[in-house]
Amino acid sequence: MASEKEVSNGVEWRIKIADGSSERLVPESNPASRLLLGLKNFVVGLALKVWKFLQKAWDLGVDDPRKVIHCLKVGTALAVVSIFYYMRPLYKGFGENAIWAIMTVVVVFENCVGATLSKSLNRVCGTFLAGFLALGVHFVASQSGQRFEPIIVGASVFLLASAATFSRFIPSVKARFDYGAMIFILTFSLVSVSGYRENELFKMAHHRISTIIIGTSLCNIISMLICPIWAGQELYTLTTRNMDKLATSLDGCVEEYFKDSGSVVESNKECHKKFQGYKCVLISKAAEESMANFARWEPGHGPFNFRHPWQQYLKIGSALRSCAYCLEALNGCISSENQAPEYIKKHLNNSSLKVSSNSSSVIRELAVTIKTMKKSSNIHSLVGEMNFAAQELQNDLKSLPKLFNPPSMPEADTPENKKIEPISRTMVKIPLMEFVPLVTLASLLNEIATRIKGIVDAVEELENLAAFKHASNDKC
Amino acid sequence: MASEKEVSNGVEWRIKIADGSSERLVPESNPASRLLLGLKNFVVGLALKVWKFLQKAWDLGVDDPRKVIHCLKVGTALAVVSIFYYMRPLYKGFGENAIWAIMTVVVVFENCVGATLSKSLNRVCGTFLAGFLALGVHFVASQSGQRFEPIIVGASVFLLASAATFSRFIPSVKARFDYGAMIFILTFSLVSVSGYRENELFKMAHHRISTIIIGTSLCNIISMLICPIWAGQELYTLTTRNMDKLATSLDGCVEEYFKDSGSVVESNKECHKKFQGYKCVLISKAAEESMANFARWEPGHGPFNFRHPWQQYLKIGSALRSCAYCLEALNGCISSENQAPEYIKKHLNNSSLKVSSNSSSVIRELAVTIKTMKKSSNIHSLVGEMNFAAQELQNDLKSLPKLFNPPSMPEADTPENKKIEPISRTMVKIPLMEFVPLVTLASLLNEIATRIKGIVDAVEELENLAAFKHASNDKC
DSSP states (O other): HHHHHHHHTOOEEEEOOOOEEEEEEEEGGGGHHHHHHEEEEEEEEOOHHHHHHHHHHHHHHHHOOHHHHHHHHHHHHHHHHHHHHHHHHHHHHHHGHHHHHHHHHEEEEEOSSSHHHHHHHHHHHHHHHHHHHHHHHHHHHHHHHHHHHHHHHHHHHHHHHHHHHTTTTTTHHHHHHHHHHHHHHHHHHHHHHHTTTOOOHHHHHHHHHHHHHHHHHHHHHHHHHOOOHHHHHHHHHHHHHHHHHHHHHHHHHHEEEEEEOOHHHHHHHHHHHHHTHHHHHHHHHHHHHHHHHTTTTTBBTBBBBBTTTTHHHHHHHHHHHHHHHHHHHHHHHHHHOOOHHHHHHHHHHHHHHHHHHHHHHHHHHHHHHHTTTOOOSSSHHHHHHHHHHHHHHHHHHHHHGGHHHHHTTTGSSSOHHHHHHHHHHHHOOOOOOHHHHHHHHHHHHHHHHHHHHHHHHHHHHHHHHOOEEEEOOOOO | HHHHHHTTSSSOOOEEOOSEEEEOOOOOGOOOHHHHHHHHHHHHHHHHHHHHHHHHHHHHHOHHHHHHHHHHHHHHHHHHHHHHHTTTTTHHGGGGHHHHHHHHHHHHHSHHHHHHHHHHHHHHHHHHHHHHHHHHHHHHHHHHHHHHHHHHHHHHHHHHHHHHHHHSHHHHHHHHHHHHHHHHHHHHHHHHHHHHHSHHHHHHHHHHHHHHHHHHHHHHHHHHHOOOOOHHHHHHHHHHHHHHHHHHHHHHHHHHHOOGGGGHHHHHHHHHHHHHHHHHHHHOHHHHHHHHHHHTSSOOOOBBBBHHHHHHHHHHHHHHHHHHHHHHHHHHHTTTOOOOOOHHHHHHHHHHHHHHHHHHHHHHHHHHHHHEEOOSSSSSHHHHHHHHHHHHOOOOOOOOGGSSTTTTGGGGOHHHHHHHHHHHHHHHOOOHHHHHHHHHHHHHHHHHHHHHHHHHHHHHHHHHTTTTOOTOOOOO
């Protein structure tokens, strides 16, 4: 029976021998079953992979439904253009060039409004510019006779394509006009080469531009009207969220360090999971830059004007990162093996926690300032408190050496002539190594407080640039 | 005469009054001159901007001539396709579809081979897949009667476009198949919509794919044969260069700190300029990731096989960054106002410099390991030296308190009964605050040494994955 079961698994074959026992057939002896096994494993593995992939995709959709909405928007835009094409008005008017409307929709429709707008403008301007230039070159070439025509056209394609490609390496061009430069090369080549064939150049250029304008308009209308995702808003949310994360991490890490040294390892692991928000700050540079680039194309939306100083958010982001670097180093020092003994930790417990909580209060207040777009009335007092706490921590550090009389040797009150012994012992044995983690912690907390002032400055600059109003409860 | 001169400047007008003196005509009174002035300023400003832009572009080209070569390569590829188109073989064979070859060249030709290959494969596969699917949908639609045909085509466009757009949000797809997904949507829409119009679908699909294959082949041949830029090679160079930069920064910063405390501010500024190499490490994450993504598409080149473990370079990069974070915090603490007095600094001078120079030796040795692709024979002894130096630094730290007898009070050798005074004074006055910067420095140096072990591990993993050979002078 057992052998039958195994057979029914389809994986293993056994043969019954005369004495009633069964012998396993080694898989190598049966290529068919090996193939079957391999195939089954392959199918199961593939199914599992597909299932995991679908699960991941589902989680992604549940996590951010706006992504799903974006996909439906793209589908809608394409369906509309297709129907338009099908209903013949586009086809009648523009003939084969109508496919450019579809192409435009596919290429230009991006997740956020700013990206779509930037690509649209790049596409339209690139096409226009290249189209005009190509027509000019075509005119010059056609005037210079049969022999020179192809040479002029070829040389102009080579030169302009090289120049435009080079311009894409220049950072300022790359950030804003990368796509436009590509479209410029594309259109110039297409028009000047195909212009050599057909004489309906003007008509073609007109159709091309019209279809592109139809496509980009459709994209921008759908992108802005149906659940728009503004790059500016995203940048703003990312910045404030990063501030909150940094504040939480700062609070959390220092708290965890002082909470329970009995289970240092466990609590640190916990801390690592719970308070790694600052790592998001460390890696968000690229996202911030691309969003700031897109945001500058966007019209005013929500509380933001057209010329909202988006670049300033990059400065704030960079100030946040410089804090996060210190926090990362702090985290490393905290979780290192060299742990300070409990009685020293207790001495600095309150002041360290005060510095971290005051620092995170400043960051949170700055986040609120940005969120409400109102000048904070008490940011200066909070900064003052933070500085005061930092000073207090320094004082507590200064008084640390005093610790080494009472706790370790309760006989401190013995008569004068006996005092020599414990003190000189303290001198020699002064456990500086036990200070080290705490001194480092204090020093890094101090550095973090200093860098937070950099965030304060950056946010204040934003306040001025974007003309934030005073909060209503402000007495200034 | 003076007034004439001013007039000849074209900026200011003066009028002569009877008494011989001249009176300035305020600019507001003359709109024409204001316009002229404005125009002149505008033209001069524009010319200056263009000049600066050109200068920047020139510097960029001089800085990295490979960029110029890339531009010439793109120009050549386009010129070749144009000539091909002009010489009629492409045009005769594929008619209007020949423009797809030009379009392919423009869109697919990227700076490095891996990116070009990845885009080419994405383009070909996306076109193939979408073409077949569209033909299938077209077949089903054409079987289901005049009424359902447009509905089926429209719905399939909507569904597949939405799904493919969504797939572009999934990180693993985005990293490798983003462009393919876009091309899939594009081709599917074009084929299924235009398929409704023309019955030469198969011919069109065939031409499209042929022209795309011609275009991509040309791009890849030119990209690989003429001064190829391999993403893998770039990633490799970036990694080793970052290692060298990190080592130089580490060495430099610590050296500068101990060099000359008289001109701390100046020397720190100097240090800031000279040893900011580690900042390149901080910001190279995005570049590394994109290069690793491209490198995996590249065939073997130079010392690298096709399946070289490029992903491991990302791990090394992340280990380097974790060191750089500490170095950044260290740099902050070093340049803070709280400076340790000279005699304390001197005490830790040697051991700190030893830690930093040993640490940077380890990093440099790892860089050499990667550069030569040979297992280092003495990395373990270097790590041992680094650990030993770190231990020594700890010991020097431990012995720091002893400093506070001799230098400040030379009367340390007085008789027993007088000893109480200086010692107890030391106890109270122990200048812990003067330690703080040095303790922090030591602690961060220690942390850096710990993190360097992370780099060592990552590089050793690379050695095993890429099967580095032992160095010839290795005795193992």
